[in-house]
Amino acid sequence: MRKSHPLRRVVLATAATVSGIVLLLSLKPASDPGAAQAAGAGAAAQGAAQGGAGAVVSGTMTGDAAQTQYGAVQVRITVVNNKITKAEAVQAPKGGTSDQKTALAVPKLNADVVAKQSPDIDTVSGATYTSEGYKKSLQSAIDKANASAGSGSSQGSGSAQAAGTFTGDAAQTQYGAVQVRITVAGGKITKAEAVQAPKGGTSDQKTALAVPKLNAAAVAAGNADIDTVSSATYTSEGYKKSLQSALDKAKATAGSSSSGSGDAGASSGAAQAKTVTGSVAQTQYGPVQVRITVADGKITKAEAVQAPKGGTSDQKTALAVPKLNAAAVAAGNADIDTVSSATFTSEGYKKSLQSALDQAGG
Numbered sequence: 001m002r003k004s005h006p007l008r009r010v011v012l013a014t015a016a017t018v019s020g021i022v023l024l025l026s027l028k029p030a031s032d033p034g035a036a037q038a039a040g041a042g043a044a045a046q047g048a049a050q051g052g053a054g055a056v057v058s059g060t061m062t063g064d065a066a067q068t069q070y071g072a073v074q075v076r077i078t079v080v081n082n083k084i085t086k087a088e089a090v091q092a093p094k095g096g097t098s099d100q101k102t103a104l105a106v107p108k109l110n111a112d113v114v115a116k117q118s119p120d121i122d123t124v125s126g127a128t129y130t131s132e133g134y135k136k137s138l139q140s141a142i143d144k145a146n147a148s149a150g151s152g153s154s155q156g157s158g159s160a161q162a163a164g165t166f167t168g169d170a171a172q173t174q175y176g177a178v179q180v181r182i183t184v185a186g187g188k189i190t191k192a193e194a195v196q197a198p199k200g201g202t203s204d205q206k207t208a209l210a211v212p213k214l215n216a217a218a219v220a221a222g223n224a225d226i227d228t229v230s231s232a233t234y235t236s237e238g239y240k241k242s243l244q245s246a247l248d249k250a251k252a253t254a255g256s257s258s259s260g261s262g263d264a265g266a267s268s269g270a271a272q273a274k275t276v277t278g279s280v281a282q283t284q285y286g287p288v289q290v291r292i293t294v295a296d297g298k299i300t301k302a303e304a305v306q307a308p309k310g311g312t313s314d315q316k317t318a319l320a321v322p323k324l325n326a327a328a329v330a331a332g333n334a335d336i337d338t339v340s341s342a343t344f345t346s347e348g349y350k351k352s353l354q355s356a357l358d359q360a361g362g
Helices: 002-027 033-048 097-116 128-148 202-221 233-252 312-331 343-360
Strands: 059-062 066-068 071-080 083-091 164-167 171-173 176-185 188-196 274-277 281-283 286-295 298-306
Touching: 059 128, 059 233, 066 128, 071 097, 071 128, 083 097, 083 233, 097 128, 128 233, 164 233, 164 343, 171 233, 176 202, 176 233, 188 202, 202 233, 233 343, 274 343, 281 343, 286 312, 286 343, 298 312, 312 343
Parallel strands: none
Antiparallel strands: 059 071, 066 071, 071 083, 164 176, 171 176, 176 188, 274 286, 281 286, 286 298
8 A cells, every 4th residue: 555655646636737727727818908909999999980990099080072963961979099989960952852851861870870880881772972972071081080190199189280281172151152261370279360251231241240259269269169149140160170180180181291281282291192072162163173183292183073164154164174174283371363254163163272272181
C-alpha cells in the first residue's frame, strides 16, 4: 500500500491540474467586452456616418432638399456618438392630398431611420415620391456627417465650428425662397445675410422688417435657435431652416484650414482633389446644379449637372454653360459674369456654384 501512495499522488495531482485548466477555459469570456464594444461602435459608425472608420461623429446635419413631383423633401438628422438619435423632415410636400400623405409617411420614415441607422429604409406605401425624396435627402445628411468624421470637433450645440463664408440651402416658403449666408470666424458667426427673401407686394415690407432682425439674432445667438419675427412667420421659419443648413456646412469643415472668403482656395496645401456638388438652384426655366473639382485649393473643373432644357432653353444652356464653366475655373469663386441672354441660368449657376464652394470649405 505504501508503495502505491507516490503514484496515487501523481495521478491525483495530474487530475487536479487538468480539472483546473478545464475550469479556467470554461470561465473565460466568449469574447473580449472591449472588443465587442468596439465592434458595436464600428457598426454604429457605419450606419450613422458611413465610412467614418473609427471617427466619432456627433451633431446635427441637414441634407440637401430633394425635389419631387409634389414638392421638396429635406431631412435633418441628429447623430450622437455615431448613432442617429433623431430624424425629422424640415421640408415635405404640402397642400391638398399631400398633407395627408406627409402626415402618414414622415413619422414612419423618421422612425425607420433611427431603427435601421442607415438610408436603406422602406418606401411608405401611398407616398412613394415623398419616400424617395426623403431617402435622397437623408443620404445627403449622412454624407455631411461623413465629412465631419475625424474632425475632432463637437457639433452638438449647433454653433459654427469653422472659419469662412457658408451659404445655406434655399428654404421654400409660401411667399418665396429664403436663403442665408453666414460668415464665421473663430467659431462664431460674425455676419449673417439673406441672399434670397420673399419679394413683391406686402412681402417687400415684411422682408425689410424681418431680415435685419433675423440677421442680428443669428449673430447674437450663434445658432439657428432664434425668435420668429412677428408678422413674418413664414420668412422667419425659412430663414432658420437655411441658417441651420449653413451652420451644418460650417461644421463639416471643422478642424481643417479655411479661408475667410469661403472659396475653393480655403485649403491651399491640399494635394488631394475632391469633387463637390452644389445644391440645386431653382430658376424660372428649370433647376441648375453645379459640380466642381478642387485640387491644391483651386477649381480645376466645373460642370453643370442640371440646367434648363426644352424649347429655347436648349440653345441658351448650350451657349451659357460652357462660358460659365470656364469662368468658374478662371475666377476660382462664384463672382463670375452673367452670360447675356441667359440671365436666369447664370444666376442659378452662381448660386449652386457658391453652394459647392461652401461645401468644399477648407
